[in-house]
Amino acid sequence: MMEDRAKTPTRFLLGATVPESALPWLGTLAAIALVDLAVRIGMLPAAFFPPPSVMFVTLGALLGTASFWHGLWDTLWTWAASLGAAAVLGIALGVGMGASRYLYASLRLVVEFLRPIPSVALIPAVILVIGVDFGSKIFLAAFAAFWPILIQTIYGMHDVEPQAMDTARAYGMPGRDRLLRVALPSASPYVGTGIRIGSAVALIIVVTMEIVVGIPGLGELILQARQGANVERTYALILAAGLLGMSLNLGFARLEARLLFWHPSHRKDTR
Amino acid sequence: MKRNGRTVLIALEIATPFVLVTLYALWAAPRDSFFFPPLGEILAALRADWFGERILSDIWPSIRRILLGFSLSAILAVGLGFALGLSRRARIATAPLVEFFRALPPPALLPLTILVLGVGDVAKVLLIALVCLFPILQNTIAGITGIDPTLRETARMYGITRRGELLHVVLPGALPAIFAGLRTSLSLAVIMMVISEFVAASNGIGFGIWQAKRLFDIPLMWSGIIILGILGYILNMALLQIESRVLAWHRGARKAAE
Numbered sequence: 001m002m003e004d005r006a007k008t009p010t011r012f013l014l015g016a017t018v019p020e021s022a023l024p025w026l027g028t029l030a031a032i033a034l035v036d037l038a039v040r041i042g043m044l045p046a047a048f049f050p051p052p053s054v055m056f057v058t059l060g061a062l063l064g065t066a067s068f069w070h071g072l073w074d075t076l077w078t079w080a081a082s083l084g085a086a087a088v089l090g091i092a093l094g095v096g097m098g099a100s101r102y103l104y105a106s107l108r109l110v111v112e113f114l115r116p117i118p119s120v121a122l123i124p125a126v127i128l129v130i131g132v133d134f135g136s137k138i139f140l141a142a143f144a145a146f147w148p149i150l151i152q153t154i155y156g157m158h159d160v161e162p163q164a165m166d167t168a169r170a171y172g173m174p175g176r177d178r179l180l181r182v183a184l185p186s187a188s189p190y191v192g193t194g195i196r197i198g199s200a201v202a203l204i205i206v207v208t209m210e211i212v213v214g215i216p217g218l219g220e221l222i223l224q225a226r227q228g229a230n231v232e233r234t235y236a237l238i239l240a241a242g243l244l245g246m247s248l249n250l251g252f253a254r255l256e257a258r259l260l261f262w263h264p265s266h267r268k269d270t271r
Numbered sequence: 272m273k274r275n276g277r278t279v280l281i282a283l284e285i286a287t288p289f290v291l292v293t294l295y296a297l298w299a300a301p302r303d304s305f306f307f308p309p310l311g312e313i314l315a316a317l318r319a320d321w322f323g324e325r326i327l328s329d330i331w332p333s334i335r336r337i338l339l340g341f342s343l344s345a346i347l348a349v350g351l352g353f354a355l356g357l358s359r360r361a362r363i364a365t366a367p368l369v370e371f372f373r374a375l376p377p378p379a380l381l382p383l384t385i386l387v388l389g390v391g392d393v394a395k396v397l398l399i400a401l402v403c404l405f406p407i408l409q410n411t412i413a414g415i416t417g418i419d420p421t422l423r424e425t426a427r428m429y430g431i432t433r434r435g436e437l438l439h440v441v442l443p444g445a446l447p448a449i450f451a452g453l454r455t456s457l458s459l460a461v462i463m464m465v466i467s468e469f470v471a472a473s474n475g476i477g478f479g480i481w482q483a484k485r486l487f488d489i490p491l492m493w494s495g496i497i498i499l500g501i502l503g504y505i506l507n508m509a510l511l512q513i514e515s516r517v518l519a520w521h522r523g524a525r526k527a528a529e
Contacts (some may be wrong), residue, residue: 023360026364027366027367031365106283109287110288110291120466121495121496124481128306128489129306208378225382234386241375242371242372242374248374
């Protein structure tokens with residue numbers, strides 16, 4: 001991406017020059033226009049594919065309804081609650097397993113066996129035991145988001161430079177400070193990556209529970225729109241779900257860059 | 272002292288899973304809880320049902336859906352990723368679209384494919400393929416753009432043909448990243464297989480689990496969940512094996528495979 005052509009304008013259709021910063025907009029608009037056209041001239045069946053312009057209009061109309069904001073809120077707060085729980089537990093256990101060889105050895109195989117279980121496989125068990133409510137949604141999403149955070153934290157703890165730890169020890173830093181002020185900061189980019197992956201996973205599980213089980217949220221609205229054969233609304237809500245996912249990703253990337261500006265992996269001159 | 276320490280570590284590693292399973296068995300056996308049945312009942316259901324006729328009637332259809340959808344998307348995504356990775360303008364122009372579909376929670380597409388394609392096998396395979404496409408695509412693009420430009424320029428300077436450059440410089444350079452995408456997508460493939468079978472299917476592991484839940488056959492439900500765990504584990508291991516073989520030359524291969 002760092003090629004030297006980065007700043008030069010690009011020749012576009014008919015020899016007109018456009019700055020490269022406009023390309024993403026042009027590309028997106030062109031794709032939308034193309035699909036729109038394909039539907040309107042009948043290449044794609046309009047019964048299944050509403051023209052993208054109609055999707056945006058429908059989404060705009062949805063923004064004015066209370067049910068949309070209720071659904072969005074239910075998705076968002078359950079996502080945040082489960083990610084928070086997963087982060088607290090994942091980081092705590094990850095730091096423990098990263099710092100103690102004995103804890104690591106005892107739990108390694110357990111983690112190796114539990115991690116690949118597709119968390120959605122637990123949906124029937126969770127709704128039987130906890131019930132069809134927000135609790136089961138939060139539990140399962142937290143369960144799923146827990147693993148990447150745990151694994152990344154362990155990696156991060158194992159990747160702490162031994163010299164840094166030795167230096168701290170040589171200067172007589174007590175164990176608690178070595179953990180909190182040397183190991184943990186050094187592992188923080190890994191933890192950040194874990195939380196970013198965990199956030200995406202938690203959103204996937206939250207939406208899955210809403211769609212498969214019918215717990216209130218954006219996913220349930222999609223389910224209802226589909227069951228009511230309201231094609232435009234189905235697409236508009238899926239569009240909203242994608243935009244939500246995108247903003248969460250972007251938000252985390254920004255947050256990470258802001259919080260970890262001091263870490264070598266985020267410093268400008270090393271990037 | 273040192274050897275003693277290692278023996279303790281290995282013993283801990285092997286013993287803990289057994290201890291946990293035994294604890295569950297001891298905890299569940301006298302209780303006869305409805306939702307957490309004794310271990311013996313779960314294992315009996317595992318043996319009688321899942322390792323009986325369900326191997327052909329449910330387990331195989333699920334595996335086939337995963338493999339078909341996953342391979343289809345791998346081929347498409349690597350091809351498309353090459354096209355976008357090699358053309359800077361195309362890559363920049365399509366970046367928001369790729370980003371959007373990558374961020375879209377995949378299950379949101381389930382109602383859509385049911386609407387457009389129905390609930391048959393084709394719909395499930397295409398859904399899996401659609402969902403798996405974007406992580407592989409994004410990683411392929413990142414892998415290609417991450418190749419040191421000097422490498423490609425050197426290759427070109429030595430008069431290597433365009434085809435040779437793609438095959439011997441670009442493809443190997445991008446492979447570690449492509450495999451990272453394949454691993455992400457494989458777990459997504461399992462997820463989509465399961466939930467599409469939960470929602471609408473007439474066979475498959477997910478269907479079996481859902482049916483067991485509806486009939487309150489709790490041991491059968493848990494044993495099905497165990498089957499899915501084993502399947503996820505085996506698929507993951509298989510991909511890691513292929514990866515470590517294909518990337519044996521790559522210094523960071525072991526690190527990337529973990």
